[in-house]
Amino acid sequence: MYKILMVCLGNICRSPMAEFIFRDMAEKEGRGKEFYLASAGTSDEEYGNPVYPPAKRKLHSLGIDCSGKRARQMTKRDYEEYDLLLGMEQRNLNAMRRICGGDPKGKIHLLLEHSPFPRDIADPWYTGDFDAACRDIQEGCRQWLEIIQ
Ligand code: 4NP
Numbered sequence: 001m002y003k004i005l006m007v008c009l010g011n012i013c014r015s016p017m018a019e020f021i022f023r024d025m026a027e028k029e030g031r032g033k034e035f036y037l038a039s040a041g042t043s044d045e046e047y048g049n050p051v052y053p054p055a056k057r058k059l060h061s062l063g064i065d066c067s068g069k070r071a072r073q074m075t076k077r078d079y080e081e082y083d084l085l086l087g088m089e090q091r092n093l094n095a096m097r098r099i100c101g102g103d104p105k106g107k108i109h110l111l112l113e114h115s116p117f118p119r120d121i122a123d124p125w126y127t128g129d130f131d132a133a134c135r136d137i138q139e140g141c142r143q144w145l146e147i148i149q
Pocket of ligand 1: 008009010011012013014015045046123124125
């Protein structure tokens with residue numbers, strides 16, 4: 001079982017979308033049992049909160065239910081627990097390395113690292129563009145799913 005932690009700032013928009021979209025893609029390819037997915041935030045500001053309604057609606061439009069998800073903050077222990085920790089933007093990677101005391105095992109990566117145009121996932125909390133965030137997240141999830149064989 002390959003364990004992936006999706007990480008953003010608040011854990012109410014991008015990283016839950018990435019967690020649920022990756023799981024859904026893996027299941028649809030018949031690879032659901034290969035992966036264990038979870039998500040967390042680098043901040044504790046949204047601790048205990050459900051997925052932000054526009055992100056939840058976006059997932060719902062894809063036939064994905066995320067109603068049980070509650071936000072939590074990433075911890076140093078996650079670094080040992082997970083095989084791969086995927087940040088949504090460069091800023092997340094910096095905070096993740098700070099929380100983990102570096103990245104000695106090379107587990108911390110950017111979700112869109114393997115894109116022909118590697119880039120951050122713009123935060124829809126600020127842009128309001130949940131469609132763009134979702135498209136970018138789908139691209140990143142598809143690429144990682146192919147790479148992890
Ligand atoms: P996320 O978006 O990192 O994609 O979950 C945010 C959610 C909440 C806040 C910032 C970003 N906030 O400042 O509360």
